[in-house]
Amino acid sequence: MTTAKRLATALGLTLAIAGTARAQTVEIEYWQYTFAQRVQAIDELIKRFEAATPGVKVKHTHVPYDDFRLKIAAAIPAGQGPDVVQLFYGWLQDYLKAKLLQPLPQELFEAAEIEREFFPLVKQMKVGGQYYGVPTAVRALALFWNRKLVREAGLDPAKPPQTLDELVEAAKKLTKRDAAGNLLQAGIALDMGLQDHHWLREVLIRQMGGQPYSADGRSVAYNGPAGVRAVTWYADLVSRHKVSEFGFLTDGITAFRSGKAGFMIDGSFRLAALDGQAGLEYGVGELPGHEGRRFNFASYWVNGITPKATGPKKEAAAKFLRFITTPAAMELWLEKVGELPARKAVAERDAIRTHPKYGPFIRGLAYSEATSFVNETAQRKLFMDMVDRIALKGQPVAESVAQAAAEEQKLLDAFFAK
Amino acid sequence: MLDRLSLGARRTLTAWGFLAVPLVFYVGIRFYPTADAFLMSLTDWSIVGERRFVGLANYRRLAADPVFWKVMGNTVQYLVVGVAVSLGLAFLVAYHLDRVRVGHALLRALYFVPHVTTAVAMGWVWRWLYQPVPVGVFNGLLVALGLPQQPFLRSTEQALYAVLAPAVWAGLGFQVVVFLAGLKAIPQEYYEAAAIDGAGGWRLLVEITLPLLRPTTVFLVVVSSIAYLRIFDYVYSMTSGQGGPLDATKPLVLKIYVTAFGHFQMGYAAAHTVVLFVILLVVSLVQLRVLQAR
Numbered sequence: 075m076t077t078a079k080r081l082a083t084a085l086g087l088t089l090a091i092a093g094t095a096r097a098q099t100v101e102i103e104y105w106q107y108t109f110a111q112r113v114q115a116i117d118e119l120i121k122r123f124e125a126a127t128p129g130v131k132v133k134h135t136h137v138p139y140d141d142f143r144l145k146i147a148a149a150i151p152a153g154q155g156p157d158v159v160q161l162f163y164g165w166l167q168d169y170l171k172a173k174l175l176q177p178l179p180q181e182l183f184e185a186a187e188i189e190r191e192f193f194p195l196v197k198q199m200k201v202g203g204q205y206y207g208v209p210t211a212v213r214a215l216a217l218f219w220n221r222k223l224v225r226e227a228g229l230d231p232a233k234p235p236q237t238l239d240e241l242v243e244a245a246k247k248l249t250k251r252d253a254a255g256n257l258l259q260a261g262i263a264l265d266m267g268l269q270d271h272h273w274l275r276e277v278l279i280r281q282m283g284g285q286p287y288s289a290d291g292r293s294v295a296y297n298g299p300a301g302v303r304a305v306t307w308y309a310d311l312v313s314r315h316k317v318s319e320f321g322f323l324t325d326g327i328t329a330f331r332s333g334k335a336g337f338m339i340d341g342s343f344r345l346a347a348l349d350g351q352a353g354l355e356y357g358v359g360e361l362p363g364h365e366g367r368r369f370n371f372a373s374y375w376v377n378g379i380t381p382k383a384t385g386p387k388k389e390a391a392a393k394f395l396r397f398i399t400t401p402a403a404m405e406l407w408l409e410k411v412g413e414l415p416a417r418k419a420v421a422e423r424d425a426i427r428t429h430p431k432y433g434p435f436i437r438g439l440a441y442s443e444a445t446s447f448v449n450e451t452a453q454r455k456l457f458m459d460m461v462d463r464i465a466l467k468g469q470p471v472a473e474s475v476a477q478a479a480a481e482e483q484k485l486l487d488a489f490f491a492k
Numbered sequence: 493m494l495d496r497l498s499l500g501a502r503r504t505l506t507a508w509g510f511l512a513v514p515l516v517f518y519v520g521i522r523f524y525p526t527a528d529a530f531l532m533s534l535t536d537w538s539i540v541g542e543r544r545f546v547g548l549a550n551y552r553r554l555a556a557d558p559v560f561w562k563v564m565g566n567t568v569q570y571l572v573v574g575v576a577v578s579l580g581l582a583f584l585v586a587y588h589l590d591r592v593r594v595g596h597a598l599l600r601a602l603y604f605v606p607h608v609t610t611a612v613a614m615g616w617v618w619r620w621l622y623q624p625v626p627v628g629v630f631n632g633l634l635v636a637l638g639l640p641q642q643p644f645l646r647s648t649e650q651a652l653y654a655v656l657a658p659a660v661w662a663g664l665g666f667q668v669v670v671f672l673a674g675l676k677a678i679p680q681e682y683y684e685a686a687a688i689d690g691a692g693g694w695r696l697l698v699e700i701t702l703p704l705l706r707p708t709t710v711f712l713v714v715v716s717s718i719a720y721l722r723i724f725d726y727v728y729s730m731t732s733g734q735g736g737p738l739d740a741t742k743p744l745v746l747k748i749y750v751t752a753f754g755h756f757q758m759g760y761a762a763a764h765t766v767v768l769f770v771i772l773l774v775v776s777l778v779q780l781r782v783l784q785a786r
Binding site: 147172252256257258319321323458 | 625
């Protein structure tokens with residue numbers, strides 16, 4: 075054999091081996107919406123998954139949020155697009171109706187195990203006894219405060235208000251006005267368009283002894299004394315206690331970030347942005363309780379498997395889904411994205427539970443509720459309008475609550491009639 | 493084969509060859525989606541899943557939707573007030589700017605600057621201008637003049653005009669420049685002849701300037717009407733995407749956007765777009781008819 079021939083044989087052999095290896099590789103696609111930290115986290119997880127699972131390649135596609143649903147809806151019926159997809163928990167019903175998801179394989183995702191290991195709000199992903207998605211991370215609300223302003227007001231920045239009454243008293247001390255009564259610094263930043271509507275809906279109404287919705291989620295239940303008390307308490311922050319103004323410094327988060335508001339209610343996803351705010355020194359604590367009652371609002375994105383994944387692809391998709399919901403993946407997600415681990419065992423590790431910033435959210439998860447929204451945009455708008463009618467039009471609270479409840483009931487009826 | 497065609501036929505073929513590119517483009521990018529929007533307005537579709545044919549149900553729902561009527565009222569206000577105020581101001585500025593010789597180019601450029609600024613950035617700056625004292629400039633001026641502060645964007649009565657103001661201000665530069673070009677195109681001889689006949693400033697304006705400016709005015713009225721009927725970016729950036737408070741500033745286009753991409757009711761949103769399409773068509777046709785009539 076000449077050298078040239080030997081070389082050619084070796085080359086042929088190498089190509090043949092490479093060819094078989096490629097034939098055995100299963101490629102699956104993962105889709106989520108474009109959000110820098112989420113994209114980086116998934117890229118890192120894919121790298122680890124591929125190293126641990128030879129023969130499976132994952133293609134990562136991210137789509138701008140506004141096009142996300144449209145592209146998925148167009149791709150999957152055409153046999154294209156993702157095998158594993160991320161979706162907001164509130165979209166599940168729509169996705170099931172449109173046949174965009176298949177049940178998770180029971181071998182890897184046993185219902186009893188999910189219910190034992192994940193936070194209870196995950197139960198919303200169970201339809202007809204089968205799970206259609208599991209989350210990597212969950213989000214909750216907490217009380218944020220500006221440590222510098224709290225200190226200046228003579229309060230202890232290490233001891234946040236524990237009750238709604240204490241919050242009002244602390245906010246009063248933090249409110250600054252000029253001689254003409256113009257607001258210079260708000261005790262608490264309020265914004266119904268951000269997280270306040272969740273706080274009112276799932277936390278304040280329950281703390282005042284009510285329920286936002288019936289147990290089956292089909293009827294509005296806040297149109298009563300508890301709902302009126304909750305909305306009154308919220309509106310009073312502006313009209314009676316004068317510790318804030320709606321629209322102060324354009325929106326709630328701007329007021330807080332610019333150091334002109336003492337307190338704010340916001341979500342865990344805000345931590346990264348606030349950490350990047352130069353000169354802002356803030357603390358995080360559990361939402362204030364009321365008469366011994368504590369509640370929180372949680373929401374989450376889940377990962378599901380689409381009908382496109384069949385045979386070896388389905389197997390690979392399930393393995394990948396399992397991988398991105400392992401405790402290690404959740405820790406990475408927490409570190410990169412700032413969202414809380416969805417498995418209780420991970421979240422409740424001492425390092426996380428007692429973490430000064432993650433801790434309050436994690437403790438809040440234990441008593442949190444996730445609203446079964448049928449149309450979050452519209453339902454948020456109803457709450458914004460309810461408060462605006464009181465603040466701008468002087469409508470009596472009970473009347474405004476009744477109007478919001480009637481309009482929301484119509485929305486629920488239309489959804490469940492389909 | 494081409495050789496066998498006559499020169500005329502070859503020319504026609506070449507012309508069609510060039511025309512085919514924009515034609516295919518418009519059919520694919522404009523006409524097909526437009527036709528599809530009409531069809532979509534007859535369905536119930538959540539973006540995901542099948543389109544379900546529902547006939548005219550979306551239009552019946554529109555007619556009974558109080559927010560739709562509120563939004564239509566707002567849109568008419570944007571249109572009427574926006575066009576009248578902006579064209580009035582633009583003509584006033586152009587008429588006088590036409591007579592200014594010193595610093596003419598600089599002034600014209602200054603009027604044009606807002607037009608090339610992004611609407612979102614401007615919307616946000618104006619949002620801050622409308623803040624209460626001590627932040628807001630406008631309220632600061634009011635207080636300095638001894639007048640009471642105004643809520644502006646936090647008032648259901650004032651918010652629409654507060655949103656309209658930066659839109660008018662930004663559109664002014666373009667309208668002034670077009671009016672200036674129109675004024676320049678009027679032959680100087682007419683004015684001279686009229687002056688010899690003893691016509692004064694007011695009569696020159698009414699008898700010569702305005703009639704001869706008609707094509708320019710028609711163009712600006714149509715273009716601005718379409719712009720104000722489609723107002724979106726100022727409202728979106730100045731009201732955090734809500735068109736509030738209490739829908740006081742919400743124009744039709746924002747309702748379409750929210751219905752489609754907030755509520756995922758594509759069929760219902762498409763019904764709105766069909767209504768907007770018809771309004772745009774009617775308004776444009778009527779304006780062309782009325783303003784071009786001799």
